[in-house]
Amino acid sequence: MKVLHIDIPDGVITYEAIRLSETGGVLEAAEKIIGLLTAFELQFEKRPRLSAREVKQGLTLFKADKLCELTKLLFFKPASNKSLLRDQWEANTSNTGRGFVVSPTFRSEPVSMPVMHTGPVTRSWSKLTVGKDLPTITPGTRKTLGAISNHQYVDETSLWKARKGFGMFSANKYDELECIKWFHETASEKKTFGGGAVVYTSGNHVQYGFLTGNLDVYADFKGDKPPEIQCDRLVIECKGTTGDMVGHFFTKTQQTKDGFPYAEVKPKHLYVFQVQTYMYILNAVAKMAKSALMKKAAMVLRHYNPSGQPQQDFWLSLVDSDMQTQRDIDKLRLFLQTHVLACYIAVLRQLFVKE
Structure with missing residues (x-):
């Protein structure tokens, strides 16, 4: 994996x-994956x-005992430029001096594989480094209350002019900020969810093993825990729709x-599993820090709305941390x-041998 420059999380091997x-x-x-690689249907x-958004799909494959499909989902993707992949195979079979070479079977049979590299790091393959598999969260970018309060909502009717029949809400680059603004203003007005004593950050990256995701908003309450959630922190996931998710998702x-x-959101929707994954990772971090667990997101x-009425049509849904x-x-x-991971290692063992 070092020779192929595959970025594996620390501590999982x-x-x-x-x-x-x-x-x-x-x-x-x-063997099934090798067949797809020789047919140039997959690439690394x-x-x-x-x-986090793929976790529902991953759980479905896991419960159905679909090891091959789950390995493809995690470690591979559909092949794009097949001629480029063939060029990479030819480069790999002609070059040596990297500690590994393409196995004899695939020196004559083309197979989809990434470029092999060499250097002091990749030459240290001979020893397995066993690290610590720990859940992590990055600090993210702080959103000041002044910027949130002073921001003006975008005229929503303008977001419907670019394409007839379907809104261009994704063109609103302030969508996430406006969701925070609405949440904070409503919470302050109703004196719920911490009111004004809160710090918002966005873009916090969470990871635990191969599970990963980026939080839309992470609220850190200062002072007393809001009685509605009984926790110091809250994940706030923002979703925008022109109506296609109404009824289908909420x-x-x-x-x-x-x-x-x-x-009300549908509890088996992939977005709910996405939020449940965030809570799972953050609670693993909380257990290490011996702090309160997150019970809600x-x-x-x-x-x-195409007519712009009602303006700022926002709704809130609370998702309980489901133990199962x-x-x-x-x-x-x-x-x-x-x-x-074992299946992936088995694939690599068939493709490459020690030099």
Whole structure:
């Protein structure tokens, strides 16, 4: 993996995964992937991660015992430029001096593979480095309350002029900021969710093993815990729609909860699994720090209307941390780091041999 410059998370490679790479079921799945690589239908993913939005798909494959499909989802992607991949194969078979070479089987049979590199780092392949597999969160970018309060909402009717019949809400580069503004103003007005004693950050990167994601908004409450969530921090996920998600993902209840217009979300939707993954990783971080666990996350759901009426059509949904889902995500994380990684190692073993 060092020779191929594959960016594997720290601490996930273990002797258990290497041992499993030589077992029957894993080798059988690896053979299927080799077949797709020789047909140039797949190419290697340089930074294999399972995004929070892909967790529902990953859980479905895990529960159906689809090892091959789960390995493809994490470590590979559909092949794009097949001629370029063939050129890479030819470069790999003609060059030496990297500690590894293409196996005899695939020196004459073209196979999709990334460029092999050499250098002091890649030459240290002979020793396995076993690190610590720890959940992490980056600080993110702070959003000042002054900037939030002073921001003016974009005229939503202008976002419908670019294309007839479907809004260009994605063109509103301030969408996330306006979701925070609405949440903060409503919370302050109703004296809920911490009111004004809160720090908002965005772009916090979370990772645990192969699971990863970027938080839209991370609220850190200063002072007393808001009684609505009983926690120091809150994930706020922002979703915008021109209406296609109404009914499909959430239903406007026409009721209020804690002073917010409240919406019910479908608990089995992939966006809910995305938020559950965020809570799973953040609670793993909290356990290390021996701090309070996150019991709820919030979704700010924005409905863009072609007439611009009502303006600022925002809704709130609270997602409870579901213990069974959290356990399922934990099982998936461990499976990715054992059997799925083992399948990937088995593929590499067939493609490359020590020089």
